[in-house]
Amino acid sequence: xxxxxxxxxxxxxxxxxxxxxxxxxxxxxxxxxxxxxxxxxxxxxxxxxxxxxxxxxxxxxxxxxxxxxxxxxxxxxxxxxxxxxxxxxxxxxxxxxxxxxxxxxxxxxxxxxxxxxxxxxxxxxxxxxxxxxxxxxxxxxxxxxxxxxxxxxxxxxxxxxxxxxxxxxxxxxxxxxxxxxxxxxxxxxxxxxxxxxxxxxxxxxxxxxxxxxxxxxxxxxxxxxxxxxxxxxxxxxxxxxxxxxxxxxxxxxxxxxxxxxxxxxxxxxxxxxxxxxxxxxxxxxxxxxxxxxxxxxxxxxxxxxxxxxxxxxxxxxxxxxxxxxxxxxxxxxxxxxxxxxxxxxxxx
Ligand code: AQP
Numbered sequence: 001x002x003x004x005x006x007x008x009x010x011x012x013x014x015x016x017x018x019x020x021x022x023x024x025x026x027x028x029x030x031x032x033x034x035x036x037x038x039x040x041x042x043x044x045x046x047x048x049x050x051x052x053x054x055x056x057x058x059x060x061x062x063x064x065x066x067x068x069x070x071x072x073x074x075x076x077x078x079x080x081x082x083x084x085x086x087x088x089x090x091x092x093x094x095x096x097x098x099x100x101x102x103x104x105x106x107x108x109x110x111x112x113x114x115x116x117x118x119x120x121x122x123x124x125x126x127x128x129x130x131x132x133x134x135x136x137x138x139x140x141x142x143x144x145x146x147x148x149x150x151x152x153x154x155x156x157x158x159x160x161x162x163x164x165x166x167x168x169x170x171x172x173x174x175x176x177x178x179x180x181x182x183x184x185x186x187x188x189x190x191x192x193x194x195x196x197x198x199x200x201x202x203x204x205x206x207x208x209x210x211x212x213x214x215x216x217x218x219x220x221x222x223x224x225x226x227x228x229x230x231x232x233x234x235x236x237x238x239x240x241x242x243x244x245x246x247x248x249x250x251x252x253x254x255x256x257x258x259x260x261x262x263x264x265x266x267x268x269x270x271x272x273x274x275x276x277x278x279x280x281x282x283x284x285x286x287x288x289x290x291x292x293x294x295x296x297x298x299x300x301x302x303x304x305x306x307x308x309x310x311x312x313x314x315x316x317x318x319x320x321x322x323x324x325x326x327x328x329x330x331x332x333x334x335x336x337x338x339x340x341x342x343x344x345x346x347x348x
Contacts, residue, residue: 001080003188007036008138008146010043010087010137011065012213014055017071018221019300020211023198023267024152030076032150032193038082039144039328042068042321045094045136049129054214066317067307071224073320074306085324092332096139097132099339103169104135108161112172114154138162141186143332144298150193153200154210157194166190176342185343198267204238207256225304232293235261240285247281249273258285265292267298 009029011021042065048099055061059170065086072084081142087093096321109115112134119126137158141149142165149159166187170177177186203209212219222234239257246252252259252273259273262280265288266273280288312319338348 003145003296005036005148006144006146007032007038007148007150007193008041008141008144008190009150010041010046010140011068011071012043012047013086013125014047014050014063015060015064015067015246016213016221017068017224018201018211018213019224019264019296020152020198020201020221022071022075022224022300022303023196023201023264025150026071026075026077027198027267028150028193028196029072032148033077033082036103036148038077040072040077040082040084041140041328042072042084042086043137043140046133048128049133050214051127063311065321066311066314067225069317069321070307070310070337071303073310074303079178079324083324083327084320085328086106086321089321089325090143090328090332092143092329092336093136093139096143096332096335097136099343100135100142100165100169101132103267104138104165104171108164109134111121111157112161112258113157134158134161135165138165141190142166143335145186145188145335146190146330147188148193149190153194156194159190160263163189173342176344180338180341182338182342186338196267199264201264201267202256202260204234204260206239207260222300224300224308226300227304228297228301231296231300235289235293235296238289240289245277245280245283245285245288247277249277251277253343261285261288261292263293268292268295 009025011025029038032038044061044065047061056064069084073079076082091135109131115131118130123278141162151159166189169187170185174184187269203215205217205220217223219237220233222231230258238261241255241258245258252262258334259325262273262276266276
C-alpha cells in the first residue's frame with residue numbers, strides 16, 4: 001500500500017526554547033511546509049512526564065504551550081495552510097498510545113537512551129509516563145499515518161522504535177488489516193528527516209553536551225527570546241580553543257566547540273560547514289564570533305520579537321490551537337476508528 005506523504009513533528013512545551021530546537025526542528029518545519037502537508041504539534045502530554053518542578057506546573061505549562069505555538073508562527077509556519085495544535089486536545093493520541101503500550105515490548109523500551117539520561121540514577125522514581133514516552137511519540141505520528149518526521153539527531157532512536165511498532169502492529173493484525181481493505185500495511189513506517197549541519201547543536205559551555213532546555217546554565221544555550229545583547233554575550237563567552245579555525249572540515253573533528261559554532265553558522269546561513277571554512281579558515285575565533293553574532297542576531301532577532309508580541313495575544317494563540325485541534329481530530333478520529341475495528345473492539 002502506498003501512503004500519501006504527510007509530515008508530522010512535535011515540540012515539548014517545557015520552557016527555554018533554544019537555538020537547537022530552532023535549527024534542528026522548527027526551521028526544518030518551515031522549509032517542509034512549502035511542498036508538503038504538515039502537522040505540527042505542541043506535545044503537552046510529553047511535557048508532564050518529568051517531575052512537576054521541571055515542567056513548571058499548570059501556569060508554566062500553559063505559558064510554555066503558548067510560547068511554542070508563538071515560536072512556530074513567528075518562525076514562519078502558516079497555521080491556516082497546515083495544522084498547529086496541542087496534543088492533549090486530540091484524545092486519540094492517548095488512545096492509540098495505549099494500544100501501542102500493548103504492541104511494544106519492554107525490551108525495546110529498556111534500550112531507549114533518552115529514558116536512561118532523563119531518569120538518571122533515580123530510575124525507580126521516574127514516572128511511568130517517561131518510560132512509555134516513545135510509545136506515545138509513535139502514536140503522535142501514526143495517528144495521522146504520517147510518513148515523514150523532521151527531528152534532531154537525539155530523536156533518531158525514538159523514530160526507529162516508532163517504525164518497529166508500526167511494523168509489529170501491521171504484522172500482528174495482518175489478517176484483520178487485509179480483511180478490512182487496508183492491504184498489507186495499516187501504518188506506514190515513518191521516515192526521520194535528520195539532515196543538514198545542525199542536527200545536534202551542542203552546549204555553548206561544553207561541546208560534548210547537547211544544547212538543552214533543562215541545562216541549568218543559561219549561558220549554555222541561546223534562547224529564541226534572547227535579545228541582541230544576550231545573544232552577543234553568550235556567543236562571545238562560548239567555549240572555544242586557542243587555535244585559529246581550520247580550512248577543511250576534517251580539521252574540526254577533534255575540536256567539538258569549534259565544530260559546533262561552525263555548524264551553527266552554516267545552518268543559520270543555509271550553507272555547509274565546508275563553505276563556512278572556505279570563508280573563515282585561518283581566522284581567529286574573535287573575528288569568527290563577531291560574524292556569528294551578526295548572523296545570529298539578524299536571524300533570531302525578528303523571530304524573538306514576533307514571539308514576544310504573539311505570546312501576549314492569548315485569544316489569537318488559543319484560537320489557532322483550537323482550530324488546529326479540530327482539524328487534527330478529524331484525521332485522528334478516522335485512524336482510531338479503523339484501529340479499534342482492526343483490534344476487534346466492539347462499538348459503533
Ligand atoms: N541541541 C539540539 N540540536 C538539534 N536539535 C535539537 N532538538 C532538541 N535539542 C536539539 C530537537 O528539537 C525538537 C524538539 O525537542 P523537544 O522539545 O521535543 O525535546 P528535547 O529533544 O528533549 O529538547 P531539549 O531541549 O533537550 O529538552 P530537555 O532539556 O527537556 O531534554 C526535537 O526534534 C529535537 O530533536
